Every structure is written in structure tokens, then in C-alpha cells.
Amino acid sequence: MKKVIITGSNGLLGQSLVNLLLQEKEKYQVFGFSRGKNRSGRGDYKYVSIDITDERNLKSSIKDINPDFIINTAAMTQVDDCEDNRGACDLLNIDVVKWLSETSKELDAHLIHISTDFIFDGIKGNYKETDAANPLSYYGESKLKSEKVLVNSDINYTILRTILVYGKVFDMSRNNIVLWVKEMLEKGKEITIVDDQYRAPTYVEDLALACKISMDKNATGIFNISSNQLLSIFEIAQQIAETFCLDKSLIKPISTSTLNQTAPRPAKTGFDLSKTNHVLNFYPKSFKENLQRFKEVIMKNHF
Numbered sequence: 007m008k009k010v011i012i013t014g015s016n017g018l019l020g021q022s023l024v025n026l027l028l029q030e031k032e033k034y035q036v037f038g039f040s041r042g043k044n045r046s047g048r049g050d051y052k053y054v055s056i057d058i059t060d061e062r063n064l065k066s067s068i069k070d071i072n073p074d075f076i077i078n079t080a081a082m083t084q085v086d087d088c089e090d091n092r093g094a095c096d097l098l099n100i101d102v103v104k105w106l107s108e109t110s111k112e113l114d115a116h117l118i119h120i121s122t123d124f125i126f127d128g129i130k131g132n133y134k135e136t137d138a139a140n141p142l143s144y145y146g147e148s149k150l151k152s153e154k155v156l157v158n159s160d161i162n163y164t165i166l167r168t169i170l171v172y173g174k175v176f177d178m179s180r181n182n183i184v185l186w187v188k189e190m191l192e193k194g195k196e197i198t199i200v201d202d203q204y205r206a207p208t209y210v211e212d213l214a215l216a217c218k219i220s221m222d223k224n225a226t227g228i229f230n231i232s233s234n235q236l237l238s239i240f241e242i243a244q245q246i247a248e249t250f251c252l253d254k255s256l257i258k259p260i261s262t263s264t265l266n267q268t269a270p271r272p273a274k275t276g277f278d279l280s281k282t283n284h285v286l287n288f289y290p291k292s293f294k295e296n297l298q299r300f301k302e303v304i305m306k307n308h309f
Contacts, residue, residue: 014080016040021175047176088145128272173210191252201240201259230277
């Protein structure tokens with residue numbers, strides 16, 4: 007049986023991973039690390055309430071468990087907050103990764119880490135794992151530094167880069183684009199959405215599955231995980247309206263320049279998924295197909 011620690015286990019990806027791995031309790035012993043109370047709605051795994059930015063406590067708590075795998079889903083991801091609070095961003099996005107890496111080395115554990123399309127400048131789009139990074143924001147810079155911690159280490163690591171993750175779990179502290187657009191349109195509210203930024207959104211269930219495949223295959227290195235089609239964020243909002251049978255005319259296009267966001271965003275990202283297809287034998291679908299899957303989950307669970 008593999009012992010797996012999930013940091014950030016209360017988050018969207020964290021809870022999705024807990025749910026996925028607990029489907030095979032004979033294979034995985036799951037430990038969730040997060041702040042505050044256990045928000046997953048389940049008591050059938052070991053939950054540790056912990057501030058992972060406390061280096062000594064984090065390292066000793068990991069050593070007590072002696073895991074085979076650590077999946078780090080914890081990060082400061084609000085792009086503008088990272089720009090304004092660089093110290094807090096460094097602590098969670100870089101320092102914690104260093105400590106996890108050091109402890110993984112000591113215990114010979116495999117560390118799986120989540121990164122982002124925001125390490126790229128968005129000029130080219132459709133990025134391969136080997137393309138040169140050039141982050142525009144401090145958030146992107148912090149995630150690139152966290153990748154370098156692992157690339158320059160001599161541990162077994164997997165970096166999964168992803169884009170605009172969405173989904174729904176038991177108890178959520180943060181919204182995501184699909185739920186936000188759906189909620190606004192259900193209330194009959196007009197929303198403005200940028201039409202000059204392009205992304206390939208990632209269904210959280212796919213990202214969780216990619217983490218599990220990486221463990222099962224002992225796959226190391228960097229992999230891209232997203233849907234397989236690039237869309238403008240305006241098109242993304244329109245597809246959400248169509249899937250949930252909501253009023254598309256409430257969605258109004260605007261340009262990025264009118265937003266006055268603190269941190270710059272890459273104009274066009276998206277990933278080349280060839281390596282993911284061939285090495286992980288994982289073939290993500292289009293946003294439209296994944297939205298349909300997500301809709302069925304929402305209906306089944308009465309979210």
C-alpha cells in the first residue's frame with residue numbers, strides 16, 4: 007500500500023484527489039494536510055490540520071508518516087494578490103516547495119507538484135514542456151522558481167502544468183470560472199468577459215487523474231494537463247451558457263486593456279499535449295465534452 011500525503015487537501019484539486027484515491031483504499035493510504043477543519047465531508051482518511059508554512063512542523067509531520075508520494079496542491083494562485091503580497095507568495099509557492107523537496111530527498115519520496123501556464127508570456131501559445139518560460143506576473147515567476155527547485159534537485163519529481171482549473175467539491179472556499187459564469191447567468195446578471203485572452207481550461211477530475219497516473223506509472227519530469235482546444239475566455243463563457251441552457255446574450259465581450267488588472271496576463275496559452283498522450287497514455291478531451299461531464303456530476307450530486 008502506498009502512503010500519499012496531499013498538501014492543500016481542502017482545496018478543489020485536493021478534495022478531488024482525496025475522493026479519487028479513496029476509491030482504491032486497498033492501494034493508497036491517504037493523508038490530507040490543510041489549514042483548519044477537514045472540509046472534504048469525509049472521515050475515512052487521516053486529516054492533519056497544519057500550517058504548511060511552518061517549516062519545522064511541516065517536515066516533522068511528513069517524517070512521522072514517511073510517505074511514498076507527496077502531492078503538493080497548495081499554492082497562492084490569485085494572480086493580483088501575488089503581485090501585491092510577494093512575501094506571502096514566495097513563502098507558499100517557493101519556500102514550501104523547497105521544504106517538501108528536502109524532506110522528499112531524506113525519505114526517498116516522490117514529489118508531484120502543480121504548476122501553471124502563467125510561466126509563459128503568451129506570445130506563441132500551444133506550449134510544449136520544453137518551451138522557454140518567460141513569466142509576465144510575479145505569480146508566474148514564483149511558480150517557475152518552484153519548478154526550478156525540483157528540476158535542480160535530485161529527487162523523483164513530477165511537475166504537472168495546468169490551465170484555469172474548474173470543478174466542484176463538497177465544501178469550497180473559492181469560486182472558479184465555470185461556477186461563477188453559471189451563477190451570474192442563473193441570476194440573470196449581465197457579465198463582461200475578455201475576448202482577447204485564450205486558454206484551454208482544465209477539469210479538476212482530469213488533473214486529479216493525471217496525478218494518480220503519475221504515481222501509478224512512476225512518471226517523472228514535466229507534463230502538460232489541460233483540455234485539448236484553445237478558446238477565448240469569451241468563448242469559454244458562451245460554452246458554459248450553452249451547456250447549462252442559460253442566456254448567452256448576457257455575456258458581453260471586453261478587451262484586457264479595459265480591466266486595469268494589477269498583474270499582466272499572458273494573451274494566449276494552451277498546451278501541446280503530445281507528451282501527455284504518449285508517456286502518460288492520457289488523452290484529455292475538449293472543454294465542451296468536459297463541461298458535459300461536469301454538468302452530469304452537478305446533477306447527480308445536487309451541487
